[in-house]
Amino acid sequence: MASDDDLMQQAMTAADTVRSTTAPNPWVGAAIETTDGTIVTGATEPPGGAHAEIVALRAAGADARGSTLATTLEPCNHVGRTGPCVESIVDARVARVIIGVADPDEQVNGAGIRLLREAGIDVTVGVRADDVADQLAPYLHHRTTGRPYVLVKLATTVDGRTAAPDADSKWITGVEARTDSHRLRAESQAILVGAGTVRTDDPWLTTRLVEGPSPRRVVLGSAPADAKIQPCLEWRGELDGLLDELGSDGVLQLMIEGGPSTVAQFYDAGLVDRFVIYMAPAIFGGDDAKPMFRGTGAPTMDALARGRFVGVRLLGPDLRLDVVLD
Incomplete structure (x- = not known):
């Protein structure tokens, strides 16, 4: 038995x-x-x-x-x-x-x-x-709080950079990691980026590399009428209000794909539930490439946000790290 x-x-x-x-x-x-x-x-x-x-x-x-x-x-x-x-x-x-x-x-x-x-x-x-x-x-989380679970997805080099100084980020990670990130899209009912990412990358934010539904698309700020992300929800209010609205619409998981200022806004507000970090065995080797976060970070070691690795696995040449903050 x-x-x-x-x-x-x-x-x-x-x-x-x-x-x-x-x-x-x-x-x-x-x-x-x-x-x-x-x-x-x-x-x-x-x-x-x-x-x-x-x-x-x-x-x-x-x-x-x-x-x-x-x-x-x-x-x-x-x-x-x-x-x-x-x-x-x-x-x-x-x-x-x-x-x-x-x-x-x-x-x-x-x-x-x-x-x-x-x-x-x-x-x-x-x-x-x-x-x-x-x-x-x-x-x-949704049934307890009425809000979606907020998952931040990042693709970085070993030295924590998400794009080159010229803003090019295609592709830091390999096809296995990118396919896995599309699986996260299929598992999320909404996906969010900032208006800056829309202007720079003009992303589709659809599910393409795996079978599954595409998430509802959300932009912090405004998106051009001809942007690939359209139709989308354009949000200019408080983040708490956005989560309340999405939760009431049955969104269980909100996936955030960037950029660094948008990620920092959610992180600084204490609204991130999980980080999924795809780390490539690559190094920029300087301080001029784009970081994972924008703004001011922890001023001392005692002020560091600590958490737990709840998943670590290889995806082709890359690592997927799942981090939940305490």
């Missing part, structure tokens, strides 16, 4: 396959081990479709009776576009449910766990909780 950790890993793997297709719903995965040791998995379908638990229960069929079901997120207990997952789990006579993290959505928030236990099902909560919480971080 599979361990709880192994079964949850299979649920997380299933969730990864739908990361870009479920928003504003969470990308949940589920795995069912039947009494004979067979394991089937399911993942949340696009909005209006079945949740992960239902997909997995359909795959198990009558063999779901007496089974163990692992799900990355607490099953829902309310009627939305689909029926309550808790009811289907109880009706299928599942014997045990393993949950990664509780759902902070006010319509769930522990009620799904309580109803499963009241139905006599053995429930374990918190299996691979840290890993699941990282996988679902944008959703959990």
Whole structure:
């Protein structure tokens, strides 16, 4: 029989396959081990479709009776576009449910766990909780704050430069890193740059190197009518107001692609939740190339912002570094 950790890993793997297709719903995965040791998995379908638990229960069929079901997120207990997952789990006579993290959505928030236990099902909560919480971080943040999770993507040299002195930045990193960054676009419901980047680079900011949706495009300031980024939201107000508006529109993750002044604005305001830094094995070797940030930084070592590396991996010749600030 599979361990709880192994079964949850299979649920997380299933969730990864739908990361870009479920928003504003969470990308949940589920795995069912039947009494004979067979394991089937399911993942949340696009909005209006079945949740992960239902997909997995359909795959198990009558063999779901007496089974163990692992799900990355607490099953829902309310009627939305689909029926309550808790009811289907109880009706299928599942014997045990393993949950990664509780759902902070006010319509769930522990009620799904309580109803499963009241139905006599053995429930374990918190299996691979840290890993699941990282996988679902944008959703959990949105349901807790009402705002999108802010992810800053940067491509840099080893010495922390993002463009040459003449502003040319194509291409610091290789095709593997650029492809991965397009995957981030597909996983984000909105993407943002400053007006200076629009004038200098005239970017499309669409998803092209992978299959997946293109994010809604946002510019801090104004964009020319013929800019490739059009149509876009042009924002001139406070950043807090922008995040409130995007959150209310169902944006779970906002991806910021620059430039250095725009990144600095969000960072200085304490609004960045995660940095994804693609680092190339390249060095400018001077102080005249473009930095990751503009403006005044920490004045002392004691004032440095500290965080955690939550992911480090090779992408071709480059490194992807995922950093979450404390």
